Amino acid sequence: MPGSGSRTGFGSGALPVTYGGWQSERSGFMGRLSGAGFALVVGGCVLILTPINLGSWTAALVCLPPAAVLFVLAFGRVLGLSAEEWIGLAVRHQINVATRRNIFQSGAFAPRSRATGRQPTDLPGVLSRLRFLEAPDGLGGDLGVSHDPVVNTYTAVARITFPGLALVDSDRQTARVAAWAGFLRGFCTEDSPIVRIAVHQRCLPDDGAALRSWTGRHLAADAPEEAVAALTELMEGAGPAATTRETYLSVTLSASRARTAVKGAGGGQAGAAAVLVRELHAMYGSLSSASLQIVEWLAPRALAQVVRTAYDPEAQLMLATRNAAAQAPDWQGLEPGVIPELAGPAYAETDWGTYRHDGAWTVSYQIRTWPQSDVYATFLQPLLRPRRNARRSLSIVYEPIGPRRARQDLAREKAKRESARKLRAKTGRDESADELLEAQKARAQDVARAAGQGVVRLTAVLAVTVTDPGELETACAELQADAAASGLELRRMWGAQDAGFAAAALPLGQGLPDRRIGF
Numbered sequence: 001m002p003g004s005g006s007r008t009g010f011g012s013g014a015l016p017v018t019y020g021g022w023q024s025e026r027s028g029f030m031g032r033l034s035g036a037g038f039a040l041v042v043g044g045c046v047l048i049l050t051p052i053n054l055g056s057w058t059a060a061l062v063c064l065p066p067a068a069v070l071f072v073l074a075f076g077r078v079l080g081l082s083a084e085e086w087i088g089l090a091v092r093h094q095i096n097v098a099t100r101r102n103i104f105q106s107g108a109f110a111p112r113s114r115a116t117g118r119q120p121t122d123l124p125g126v127l128s129r130l131r132f133l134e135a136p137d138g139l140g141g142d143l144g145v146s147h148d149p150v151v152n153t154y155t156a157v158a159r160i161t162f163p164g165l166a167l168v169d170s171d172r173q174t175a176r177v178a179a180w181a182g183f184l185r186g187f188c189t190e191d192s193p194i195v196r197i198a199v200h201q202r203c204l205p206d207d208g209a210a211l212r213s214w215t216g217r218h219l220a221a222d223a224p225e226e227a228v229a230a231l232t233e234l235m236e237g238a239g240p241a242a243t244t245r246e247t248y249l250s251v252t253l254s255a256s257r258a259r260t261a262v263k264g265a266g267g268g269q270a271g272a273a274a275v276l277v278r279e280l281h282a283m284y285g286s287l288s289s290a291s292l293q294i295v296e297w298l299a300p301r302a303l304a305q306v307v308r309t310a311y312d313p314e315a316q317l318m319l320a321t322r323n324a325a326a327q328a329p330d331w332q333g334l335e336p337g338v339i340p341e342l343a344g345p346a347y348a349e350t351d352w353g354t355y356r357h358d359g360a361w362t363v364s365y366q367i368r369t370w371p372q373s374d375v376y377a378t379f380l381q382p383l384l385r386p387r388r389n390a391r392r393s394l395s396i397v398y399e400p401i402g403p404r405r406a407r408q409d410l411a412r413e414k415a416k417r418e419s420a421r422k423l424r425a426k427t428g429r430d431e432s433a434d435e436l437l438e439a440q441k442a443r444a445q446d447v448a449r450a451a452g453q454g455v456v457r458l459t460a461v462l463a464v465t466v467t468d469p470g471e472l473e474t475a476c477a478e479l480q481a482d483a484a485a486s487g488l489e490l491r492r493m494w495g496a497q498d499a500g501f502a503a504a505a506l507p508l509g510q511g512l513p514d515r516r517i518g519f
Contacts, residue, residue, distance in 0.1 A: 364500025
């Protein structure tokens with residue numbers, strides 16, 4: 001659910017709104033236990049009951065120690081994960097290392113498509129199933145669409161600009177946040193074909209290519225040499241200290257949920273792309289109300305460039321220089337962007353805690369815990385502070401939930417909490433302050449849903465990328481310090497750094513798994 005707001009007074013008379021109410025998702029086969037954890041508990045109970053049934057102290061000495069180990073594996077948690085989850089990650093990673101599946105090399109010899117004669121987009125890991133398609137955008141141009149044939153989804157990516165919240169008054173902040181919440185709420189319907197919306201922002205050093213290209217085209221032939229030298233020195237000195245931010249909005253359509261509309265538009269990939277374009281045009285008004293301005297919906301070459309520069313930061317300068325030069329009327333070189341077949345890295349390697357791709361190293365984090373207290377709308381601002389030695393990326397992925405499912409999910413969560421409360425009362429254990437606060441948040445969330453608010457699932461992932469491995473841990477420490485200042489608890493994505501990179505560093509709407517519902 002978009003964060004609920006409350007007003008907080010200050011002596012100056014301003015009344016900025018604070019936001020809170022984030023609820024951690026409880027998913028598991030039985031309560032908070034996964035299927036493996038539940039099996040461990042059952043095994044521990046069997047071991048405990050065995051000596052009781054046998055009435056043997058010898059059997060007790062043999063069975064109780066392994067039973068204790070099984071319970072520790074099931075219920076013990078380190079850095080937010082249970083012991084059996086850590087074991088699963090470690091085993092899977094070691095199998096990948098032993099079979100060299102943690103290493104990716106670009107498929108120069110990949111088989112070509114029989115239909116087109118072209119090689120498919122070659123991406124590593126969880127992105128290997130994606131295909132970049134080209135579709136008309138309805139305005140005379142081309143739209144790049146990321147197609148996932150496994151789950152039958154189609155994703156379009158827009159480059160957007162946003163005036164920000166830091167330098168505006170509290171009323172305008174509140175209006176912009178409320179407009180964004182209204183935009184998300186518009187997709188919380190039973191029949192909405194849009195299943196995922198993601199906001200991606202990356203902060204990276206400004207290469208200055210656009211400025212140099214513009215200066216070169218507008219520099220007078222008779223300009224004084226002293227002035228040209230001074231201007232050149234100024235640009236070279238300011239370039240390394242400058243940073244830029246890129247913001248992207250990705251919208252994902254489920255062809256399965258829009259089956260009727262896709263069939264009416266001609267069916268197949270072309271029909272799904274046509275329905276997606278129709279949905280994109282319909283959201284212009286609500287995006288403008290939230291002060292989000294769409295610069296462009298990325299064409300296939302532009303989308304491939306965004307992916308390519310994430311994998312290979314060194315290519316940023318070359319591509320920016322070429323794109324700036326391509327704006328000249330007499331340009332006869334390559335088109336701006338990158339062909340989709342070259343979007344992926346030439347080499348990538350997944351280690352236990354880092355991800356190496358081409359000439360860069362990345363560490364990805366998941367936001368494990370959101371602020372427990374109410375915060376201001378600008379609380380995420382420290383995460384993307386400019387850093388000269390590192391690139392930072394942040395992806396926030398939303399999944400709108402329809403009213404019927406939202407009611408069922410909240411009712412299920414309420415029933416779980418009531419059962420846990422009654423069990424604690426029977427055992428004589430008082431409720432902790434954390435449990436009382438969670439119950440209050442759940443009640444407030446249900447009241448807001450009944451009043452017409454939308455409910456969404458969301459996750460956020462962060463990535464920090466460096467080109468010098470000696471600076472990696474310093475950059476990670478700076479990111480964690482900034483996250484702590486925002487009231488966030490991060491968890492390094494041990495054993496899943498390739499999946500973390502795909503979610504955090506690329507604006508492709510990845511990173512939010514299906515919810516696992518148990519008993």
